[in-house]
Amino acid sequence: MMNIKASPLTQKLSAFVALSETELAVLERLHQRRKSFSAGRDLVHQGQSEQAAYILAAGWVVSYKIQADGTRQIVDFQIPGDFLGLRSVLLHTSDHGIEPIVEIEAAEVLGSDLLQAFAETPRLATAILWAVSRDEAMVVEHLVGLGRRDADARMAHFLLELGVRLSLVGMGSRQGYACPLTQYHLADALGLSAIHVNRVLRKLREGGLVTFQSGLVTFDDYEGLVALADFDPAYLDQSRPLLP
Amino acid sequence: MMNIKASPLTQKLSAFVALSETELAVLERLHQRRKSFSAGRDLVHQGQSEQAAYILAAGWVVSYKIQADGTRQIVDFQIPGDFLGLRSVLLHTSDHGIEPIVEIEAAEVLGSDLLQAFAETPRLATAILWAVSRDEAMVVEHLVGLGRRDADARMAHFLLELGVRLSLVGMGSRQGYACPLTQYHLADALGLSAIHVNRVLRKLREGGLVTFQSGLVTFDDYEGLVALADFDPAYLDQSRPLLP
DNA sequence: CGATCACTTGATGAGTCTCAACGTGGGTGG
DNA sequence: CCACCCACGTTGAGACTCATCAAGTGATCG
Structure with missing residues (x-):
């Protein structure tokens, strides 16, 4: 391998399919057109008609929707290894905004790049399709949380899910993880x-379950938190390979 | 055209792309393996690993998730012209249940059928991809509603969205539509x-906005309802064709 | 060194849930 | 054919979760 460290996307996909040398190479090629963006300035505006998608290489990003009354609902956070704006490319318009939370690094991917990569390595296409489907499953789980979990369980579930996602790209563990989100984001x-x-955070902290402080999430009682949140990571694990 | 009436899926896709004779034929061929299922018996169980997807031809279906504590969160309803279980096929497992609300008619579609159809008519593939992306956008909008709208606006938004979706397949209008859902479903x-x-339903009815009664939704004041719900059908309209 | 941002705490009240009834229609079995 | 039952709908009273308003702290920064 050329790189000392594989890209987060590679890391994530590798956890689920054994990728060949060729596939790894194609994957790395997708990361060529690297750009960085500063925190707070929208990458994509709500309503904008957009052309490019990105693979997030470093930093955190938030996808949100603003309503007419000014309130904001965050749909999802993206962490390294995640795609940005894939749906905007497909629909040729964006119904949501995308904003970097910190200074980020992202590789621009054009529709044509993707098509070409898929043509070369269908297995890679399948792997990426898996990643997209997993994102969808996460949104669904988020929806369930909003509809049927109380504030405590919602928070617990969210922090756990983020932990699992970060672990997949080597940025977290069962101990905890670094997290640049503010309480307003939450x-x-x-x-x-x-x-x-x-x-809620105070309650969880004083209950000895989890500590969210100064950019650090620490799991004080992982099992307890899982129980409180009724957390079942099945929808994230997906360790059963779907390739033939 | 052979059929007196086009299938709902054809109708829906036609509203967004002008389909050629060939494409129409391929689309109709996908509807061959027709089956019917009775109300209340799960089509797909939560946790099941499933193989086939379906195109819904007649009837209503609900996709839901059951939690450990027994509460249920409905993720989405499917109406004629919608796909069922497409994600289950991709992930080779289902994280949610799918249940017919009434007796339904659905065409079974295997992964191979879909691949073959796409190979024959790439434009059709794009059109279907659009439909899937639209479904995703609807789930996101649902999520926003749960997070940031109060009960009245949520209900109003839901009834309006359903109206637009049904209109696309000729089953509804600005006047209203037939709706087999119970208040428990809502x-x-x-x-x-x-x-x-x-x-909430009583309040909306007495406010002269919308009537939900005995299987019938009647819009008494469409504009008023739109205002209450802050309803913007942009994410459904998508009238701008995304094909070259 | 004032300003701003993220966080913290308390008091009050609105929105929604839960519990407990009761009504009503369509189906089912005797 | 009647009596019952069950699913669905309706209504009221009280409790509880969470939002809102108000105020204040401590850091960071131009």
Whole structure:
């Protein structure tokens, strides 16, 4: 391997399919057109008609929707190894905004790049399709949380899911992880007020379950948190390879 | 055209792309392996590993997730012209259940059928990809509703969205539509208790906005409802063709 | 060194849930 | 054919979760 360290996307896909040398090479080629973007400036505006998608290489990104009354609902966070704006490319328009939370690094991917890569290595296409389907499953799980979990379970579930996702790209463990999100981010993602988020975090911390402080998430009682959240990582694991 | 009436899927896709004779023929061929299923018996169980997908031809279907504590969250309803279990096929497992609400008619579609159809008519592939992306956009909008809309707006938005979807397949209009859902269905979809659903419906009815009664949804004041729900059908319209 | 941002805490109230009834129609079995 | 039952709908009272308003802290930064 050329690189000292594989890209997060490679790492993630490798956890699920054994990729050949060729496939790895094609994957790395997709990472060529590297760009960086600074925090806070929208990558994609809600309503914009957009052309390119990106593979996130470093940093955190948030996808959100703003309503007419000004409230914001965060649909998902993206972490290294995730795709950005894939649906915007397909629909040739974006119904949501995409904003870097910190300074990020991302590789621009054109529709044509993707097509070509798929033509060369169909297995890779399948692997990426898997990744996209998994994203969809995460959105569904998020929806379930908003509809049928109370604030505590919602928070617990969210922090656990993020932990699993980060672990897949080597940025987290059962101990915890670094997390640049503010309590306002959590509020907008979980459909709560920032004030209530604060109280929930305090409760979880004082209950000895998890600590969210100064950019660090620490799991104090992983099992307890799993129980509280009714967390079943099946929809993320997907360790059963779907390739023939 | 052979058929007196085009299938709902054909109707839906036609609203967005002008399909050639060939494409129409391929589309009709996908509807060959027709089956019917009775209400209440799961088509796909949560946790099952499933092989086939379906195109819904007649009837209503619900996709849901059951939690450990027994509460149910409905992710989406499918109406004629919608795909069922496409993601289950891709992931080779199902993280959610699929249940017919009434007696339904559906055409079984194997992965191989789909691949072959796509090989014959790439434009059709694009059209179907559009339909799938639109479904995704609907789930996202549903998520936003759960997170950031109060019960009244949630209900209003839901009834309006369903109206637009049904209109696309000729089963509804600005006047209203037939709807076999119970108040319990609404409750599980909107993250409310059935009791509160009842109250909300009464409020909307007495406010002269919309009537949900005995299997019939009637829009009494469409504009008023749109205003209450902050409903923007942009994510459904997609009238801008994405084909070259 | 004032400003701003992220966080924190308390008090109050709205929105929604839960529990507990009761109504009503269509189906089923005796 | 009647009596019953069950699913669905309706209504009221009280409790609880979470939002809102108000205020204040401590860091970071131009």
